[in-house]
Amino acid sequence: MANITVFCRFRPLSSKEKRDNGDSVCIRSMDSETFVFKDEKEEEFAFSFDKVFYEESLQADVYEFLALPIVRGAVNAVNGTIITYGQTGAGKTYSMEGPSILEFDDLKKGLLPRVVDGLFECIKSADKSDKYRIKLSMVEIYMEKVRDLLDLTKDNILIKESKVQGILLSGVTEICISDPADALQSLSSGIANRAVGETQMNMASSRSHCIYIFTVQSVLSDKRVKTGKLILVDLAGSEKVEKTGAEGKVLEEAKTINKSLSVLGNVINALTCGPTTKASHIPYRDSKLTRILQDALGGNSRTALLCCCSPSPLNAAETLSTLRFGARAKHIKTSPFVNRAQDKLAKKHEDVAPTKDELCERILIRLRERLDVEDVELLEELFILEGILFDPSSFEDLESAYEDVTLRTISSLQQAVEELVFTIEELKSENRALKARMEAAERFNALHKEAGENASVMRKISNILSFFISWGKLQSTTTRTWVNQVDAMDLPFLNAYLESVGLPNFREGCNFAAAGSKILPATAGSVSPFSLGIQVNQFFRFKARVLECWLKVCKKLGKYLPAEDYFEKGLYMFDIGQNDLAGAFYSQTFDQIVASIPNILVEFEAGIKRLHDQGARNFWIHNTGPLGCLTQNVAKFGADPSKLDEFGCGQYVDSNVTYVDIYTIKSNLISNYSRYGFEQPIMACCGYGGPPLNYDSRIGCGQTKVLNGTTVSVKACNDSTEYVNWDGIHYTEAANQYISSQILTGKYSDPPFSDKMPFLLNLKF
Numbered sequence: 135m136a137n138i139t140v141f142c143r144f145r146p147l148s149s150k151e152k153r154d155n156g157d158s159v160c161i162r163s164m165d166s167e168t169f170v171f172k173d174e175k176e177e178e179f180a181f182s183f184d185k186v187f188y189e190e191s192l193q194a195d196v197y198e199f200l201a202l203p204i205v206r207g208a209v210n211a212v213n214g215t216i217i218t219y220g221q222t223g224a225g226k227t228y229s230m231e232g233p234s235i236l237e238f239d240d241l242k243k244g245l246l247p248r249v250v251d252g253l254f255e256c257i258k259s260a261d262k263s264d265k266y267r268i269k270l271s272m273v274e275i276y277m278e279k280v281r282d283l284l285d286l287t288k289d290n291i292l293i294k295e296s297k298v299q300g301i302l303l304s305g306v307t308e309i310c311i312s313d314p315a316d317a318l319q320s321l322s323s324g325i326a327n328r329a330v331g332e333t334q335m336n337m338a339s340s341r342s343h344c345i346y347i348f349t350v351q352s353v354l355s356d357k358r359v360k361t362g363k364l365i366l367v368d369l370a371g372s373e374k375v376e377k378t379g380a381e382g383k384v385l386e387e388a389k390t391i392n393k394s395l396s397v398l399g400n401v402i403n404a405l406t407c408g409p410t411t412k413a414s415h416i417p418y419r420d421s422k423l424t425r426i427l428q429d430a431l432g433g434n435s436r437t438a439l440l441c442c443c444s445p446s447p448l449n450a451a452e453t454l455s456t457l458r459f460g461a462r463a464k465h466i467k468t469s470p471f472v473n474r475a476q477d478k479l480a481k482k483h484e485d486v487a488p489t490k491d492e493l494c495e496r497i498l499i500r501l502r503e504r505l506d507v508e509d510v511e512l513l514e515e516l517f518i519l520e521g522i523l524f525d526p527s528s529f530e531d532l533e534s535a536y537e538d539v540t541l542r543t544i545s546s547l548q549q550a551v552e553e554l555v556f557t558i559e560e561l562k563s564e565n566r567a568l569k570a571r572m573e574a575a576e577r578f579n580a581l582h583k584e585a586g587e588n589a590s591v592m593r594k595i596s597n598i599l600s601f602f603i604s605w606g607k608l609q610s611t612t613t614r615t616w617v618n619q620v621d622a623m624d625l626p627f628l629n630a631y632l633e634s635v636g637l638p639n640f641r642e643g644c645n646f647a648a649a650g651s652k653i654l655p656a657t658a659g660s661v662s663p664f665s666l667g668i669q670v671n672q673f674f675r676f677k678a679r680v681l682e683c684w685l686k687v688c689k690k691l692g693k694y695l696p697a698e699d700y701f702e703k704g705l706y707m708f709d710i711g712q713n714d715l716a717g718a719f720y721s722q723t724f725d726q727i728v729a730s731i732p733n734i735l736v737e738f739e740a741g742i743k744r745l746h747d748q749g750a751r752n753f754w755i756h757n758t759g760p761l762g763c764l765t766q767n768v769a770k771f772g773a774d775p776s777k778l779d780e781f782g783c784g785q786y787v788d789s790n791v792t793y794v795d796i797y798t799i800k801s802n803l804i805s806n807y808s809r810y811g812f813e814q815p816i817m818a819c820c821g822y823g824g825p826p827l828n829y830d831s832r833i834g835c836g837q838t839k840v841l842n843g844t845t846v847s848v849k850a851c852n853d854s855t856e857y858v859n860w861d862g863i864h865y866t867e868a869a870n871q872y873i874s875s876q877i878l879t880g881k882y883s884d885p886p887f888s889d890k891m892p893f894l895l896n897l898k899f
């Protein structure tokens with residue numbers, strides 16, 4: 135048995151104490167172990183401790199007298215504990231850490247950095263064939279919860295008791311430290327996590343009890359394994375709340391601190407009440423602090439207590455209380471012994487057969503020496519889960535296990551709530567997207583409604599005759615682009631001039647459009663031979679044949695043909711020129727294309743003029759769409775190169791020419807696609823290659839080819855209503871519906887057709 139060694143340290147008077155009470159002190163030194171203390175009533179008490187450190191004492195002396203023997207003991211597998219105790223602001227943290235844990239001034243360095251140096255020095259001077267490993271854990275007891283300072287996620291560490299290892303912190307982080315610098319770095323980051331606050335007594339007051347645990351494991355040359363544990367405890371200061379000005383959170387902290395210190399006092403009283411006191415009567419379990427200090431105060435540990443005091447008469451009451459605490463603690467006896475796992479095992483074998491728990495713990499100790507801490511902890515958890523180890527036998531254990539389960543449940547519930555919040559957010563944003571689509575659909579409907587009247591006007595015009603001189607795949611099932619646009623405008627479907635076999639009906643108009651056609655005359659490389667000039671010729675031929683028929687008083691065929699005057703009253707619609715421009719980019723330079731525009735316009739004007747000469751008076755002319763936005767061109771050229779909206783139309787004073795700004799409509803559609811319910815502005819619906827363009831110039835929509843040795847068929851996307859672009863070149867049906875609805879609003883016609891063609895409104899057919 136060994137007594138706890140108790141030391142007393144008086145810090146220098148603080149500047150506040152000096153200001154308030156001058157240089158007077160409440161102690162008179164007798165020698166290095168004894169002094170006389172004078173209380174507020176001038177009553178004197180003599181106190182003796184193992185050593186007294188007065189105001190001028192050195193940090194190095196404190197280490198040497200108090201800590202060094204314990205450090206040496208820990209390296210030799212004797213557990214040790216060093217506790218700093220005292221009133222707030224009395225110098226506990228200064229003694230433990232120094233002004234800072236990373237203090238380099240050797241005069242000021244505290245116990246902790248010196249302990250670290252001491253441990254490594256002892257190891258260095260030990261037998262070279264012995265192998266050592268030092269591990270560090272750091273926890274604080276804050277508001278009666280044990281928090282891991284090396285892993286703040288572990289904020290409620292459970293205290294457990296093992297028959298072999300004594301008091302344990304279950305699952306606490308243990309890091310291996312390889313040298314003093316490494317240790318100081320870890321200590322410094324752990325200390326930074328401590329709960330510190332400001333009180334009137336101390337600018338940086340510790341609001342928690344801080345516990346540093348060094349475990350020194352050694353495997354000796356004879357294979358014996360030893361483990362020594364060195365625990366340093368920097369207690370939070372006892373405080374009179376009225377003196378510290380505590381309120382709110384600080385007051386709550388102070389109450390918890392004072393309560394656990396008072397339990398510490400009770401434990402010490404119980405321990406020193408006489409030899410008859412049984413361990414079971416010591417109220418260790420009344421606070422986390424005393425439970426953790428159970429071994430240090432009454433078990434396998436060599437323990438030193440440093441009572442830190444202010445020498446000022448202003449703090450005499452608190453100092454007296456600290457000194458009495460120390461004096462009582464001096465009577466505590468502990469029973470430190472060398473922790474030799476193998477010796478113990480051998481002895482146990484000689485005695486009685488070990489219990490199940492003891493066997494498991496031995497296995498764990500062995501494994502801890504050989505395996506990673508985490509692996510052993512997992513195994514330990516398994517033992518506990520299986521009920522092999524640490525059965526919660528006492529009420530307190532049950533309570534703490536219950537607390538643990540409750541906390542875990544709360545944290546998993548919190549996680550579930552977080553997941554729910556996330557899902558709600560996702561649903562909300564989906565909802566917002568759906569709403570936007572609905573709004574777009576409503577706007578779309580409104581536009582259609584608005585366009586309704588105009589559509590009926592269009593119907594009247596179209597009933598005269600509509601001539602389409604355009605490009606687009608006639609009758610094609612895949613790309614009925616232009617035809618669809620017309621369809622969506624509620625105009626009659628017009629049969630193609632080139633598909634006149636089988637008595638098609640041209641009564642309401644004729645479509646001269648041909649896929650791939652251009653304004654300029656076709657060349658050997660042209661996709662289509664049907665340039666604008668040819669289409670106009672075809673129109674002339676058509677008109678001549680119709681008139682010829684009427685001249686002969688059409689009988690049988692009359693019901694398939696437009697009336698004679700339709701050629702003058704009819705609407706001549708144009709959507710042509712895109713192939714002249716876009717197509718040219720594949721074989722010509724930008725300058726060459728720009729240079730060709732006057733030619734294209736001359737040719738276009740010539741076509742219009744010829745029609746005009748033939749009596750056409752109502753012209754509806756589209757400009758090209760934003761060519762640079764066509765997937766095909768983006769794929770080929772990358773960016774929008776087109777500033778070619780100079781496309782003009784003929785000036786015929788006696789004619790009604792409506793310029794329809796398809797460019798703006800299409801640009802608007804592409805840039806605000808989501809407003810109109812689309813999801814893909816550029817990517818082709820029917821194409822090959824996948825995002826971002828789904829376009830491959832080697833293979834077009836509907837084609838099947840062998841590419842890189844594989845047979846590939848290009849099919850349409852699942853839902854073309856999400857796409858603006860159909861096949862990389864043409865717009866989808868849904869896009870054309872939108873375009874038509876915009877045309878019919880009249881906003882993009884110049885001049886607005888309803889203003890400029892009033893005569894059409896009065897036409898009766």
Ligand SMILES: Nc1ncnc2c1ncn2[C@@H]1O[C@H](COP(=O)(O)OP(=O)(O)OP(=O)(O)O)[C@@H](O)[C@H]1O
Pocket residue numbers: 144145146148220221222223224225226227228229233336338339340341369370371372442
């Ligand atoms: N021996 C000493 N020499 C010089 N200054 C000291 C000494 N002891 C304490 N101090 C100074 O006194 C002040 C209070 O000390 P410290 O923070 O260590 O008190 P504490 O007991 O840990 O207080 P708390 O319980 O509030 O955390 C600090 O500014 C510290 O630097």
